[in-house]
Amino acid sequence: MPELPDVVVYLEALEVDEDEFRAALTGRNRTLKRALCDPTVFSGIGNAYSDEILFHAGLSPVQRTGNLDPDEVARLYEATRTTLVDWTERHRQAVGGGFPDKVTAFHDDMAVHGKYGQPCPECSVAVQRIVYADNEVNYCPQCQTDGRILADRSLSRLLKDDWPRSIDDLED
Ligand SMILES: [Zn+2]
Structure with missing residues (x-):
């Protein structure tokens, strides 16, 4: 018999209460961006949705999960839902059912994801990016x-080799 893979528990972010959400999110101390995108923590949240969630929660993508206060956890929980x-x-109306887990491209209706340089819908300041x-x-x-x-593009050019190659590298 082939060896079975490790059992990974996927949490559906819509099916957990706030306590479960916090426990899953803060299981390890790392950036919010990375925690939200980790498919072994929450399934169905990718790069696009995590940008949108963090925007609606008013939280930095590089804030550490270990530094969240109760109010921030509550905002993140609500923003995720x-x-x-x-x-x-939106996806149901567009294609008739199913969760849009393949939305990684830009979508015009998103607030910040794919909107680098465009005005924030809340405050009109130009949306920034970390590449x-x-x-x-x-x-x-x-x-x-x-x-x-x-970070911005000119900074990334200056940093060259020091520039993060992955979301993991943002943590250092
Ligand atoms: Zn803004």
């Missing part, structure tokens, strides 16, 4: 990072 419900509904590998994190510096620019 409303974002996933909203996009599931890594062939992907990028989008966020609003006004709504999410207290006005701080985490």
Whole structure:
């Protein structure tokens, strides 16, 4: 008989209460972006949705899960639910059923994902990005990072070899 793979428990973010959500999210101390995108923590949240969730929660993508206060956990929990419900509904109306787990491309109706340089729908400040590998994190510096620019393209060129190649590298 072939060896069985390790059993991985996937949590559906829409099926957990706030306590379970916090426990799953903060199981390891790492960036919010990485925790939300980790398919072994929550299934169905990819790069696009995690950008949208963090925007609606008003939290930085590089904030550590270990630094969340109860109010921030509550905001993240609500933002996760409303974002996933909203996009599931949009997807149903568009193609008739199923969860849009393949939405990794940009979508015009998203607030910050794929909107680098465009005005934030809440505050009109230009959406920023952190580029890594062939992907990028989008966020609003006004709504999410207290006005701080985490990184931009010119900075990434300056840093060259030091620039994060993956979301994992953002943690160092
Ligand atoms: Zn904003």
